[in-house]
Amino acid sequence: MKRITVAIPVLASLAAFILILLALLAGQNPGYMEDYDILKLNTSALGKNLLSNALADDDEPTPTQSGGPDSICSDLPSFLGKACGSATSAVAGVQSDIIDKIDDINNDIADRLADRLGIHEFYSLHVLTICNGEFEPNATASEWKNVTSCRKGLNGYGYNVSESLDMELKAGPFKITLADLGFTQSLQEQLDDVAKYTKALAILFIVTATLVGLSFLTSLLAIFLIPGRRESAARKVNLLTSALAVILLLVSSILVTVAVSMAVDKINEAGDDIGLSATRGSKYLVITWVATGLFLVLVFGFWLVQTWRWRKGGAKRNFPRGGKAWYGGEKRVRDSEETAGTGPRGSHGGGSRWSRRR
Structure with missing residues (x-):
């Protein structure tokens, strides 16, 4: 094994370690790599069902509205019927303008629901932390x-967003709970599952970061080892550490891709009526x-190929043509042929000369 080729797994494992370290450090401080989250919960419209229910009675048509202008003015004489139709059309136009303005007001209120309830507009889950804050300039046009604030996810109630929301709602101006907002048992379970996954x-x-760092160190040490038994041991150690690291990397990547995607779909389905939505972090998936x-191909693949080539080359050396072992085998065969039938080593010289004379 050429030492220069060992630079391949060294550099690759170092690059993989840096990427994993970035994934771990994302969200350690407010605003630091905020876009590299695992999952984001949008709570800016949480409680919109309360607003819809409060205005539901206002949207119901009155008995005079249900029939329309034709039913009201149809029985009047032609002149009065035309006047009645014009008046009802004007009223309908004014009513339409009022409804449009009410919708604009409702949208503005919906944009400020989180602030009125005393909660944050979003909660982003990172590997080690969970952050919260508000959209700017507003929730409907969230440019940034x-x-x-950010807190450690592995401490206290950690990644449990529902518990955090419940505490903020109880401390808010209306002193309400998640149940008052329409949280179902299914939605609660989905948020609890997200906390477990994270x-x-x-x-x-x-x-995984520990094993990848260890693989980097063992690959680096392999450059300075003298060829021989130590080199063989270095191959085995590097193959073992890289195999364990790549298994954990695959498990982590699959978990964050499949499990979180399923959780996002279920949260969006269960939380649509109450204004709760979730999105999966795409940038985090990319670096993962x-x-x-990188580690699978250039680190684990390298040591797997090197181990296979070493075993294949060792088999050829140990069993050359004719099936004789290489470990000093040819030398032992020559010695045995020269000393066959010649007695002790002290007297074999004359015997061999006598044999050549004859």
Whole structure:
């Protein structure tokens, strides 16, 4: 094994370690790599069902509205009928303008629901932290996110967004609960599952980062080892550490891709009526899969090929043509042929000369 080729897994494992480290450090401080979240919950419209229910009675048509202008003016004489129709059309136009203005007001209120309820407009889950804040300039035109605070996810109630929301609602001006907003048991379970997935992913990534860093160190040490038995041991150690690291990387990537995607779909389905939505972090997925692919091909693949070539080359050396072992085998065969039937080593010289004379 040429030492220069060992630079391939060294550089690749270093790059994978840096990517995993970035994924772990995302969200450590407000605004730091905020876009690299696992999942984001949009709570800016949470409670819109309360507004819809309050205005539901106002949208019901009155008995005079249900029949329309034709039913009211049809029995009047022609002149009075035309006048009645013009008047009802004018009233209908004014009513339409009023409804449009009410809709604009409702949209403005919906944009400020989170502020009125005393909660944040979004909650973003990272590997080790959970952050919250408000959309700027507003929830409907969220050009950027103003992160106000971040907390450790593995401490206290950690990634449990529902518990955090419930605490903020109870401390808010209306002193309400999630149940008052229409949270169902199914939605509550989905948010609890997200907290479990994120905690499991955090533990997996910490262990994976440790193994990837260890693989980098063992690959680096392999450059300075003298060829021989130590080189063989270095291959085995690097193959073992890279195999464990790539398994955990694959498990972590699949977990964050499949499990979180399923959770996002279920949250959006169950939370649509009450104004709760979720989105999956795309940038986090990119760096996760890049680190996995890089490590799988250039680190684990390298040591797997090197081990296979070493075993294949060793088999050829140990069993050359004729099936004789290489470990000093040819030398032992020559010695045995020369000393066959010649007695002790001290007297074999004359015997061999006598044999050549004859």
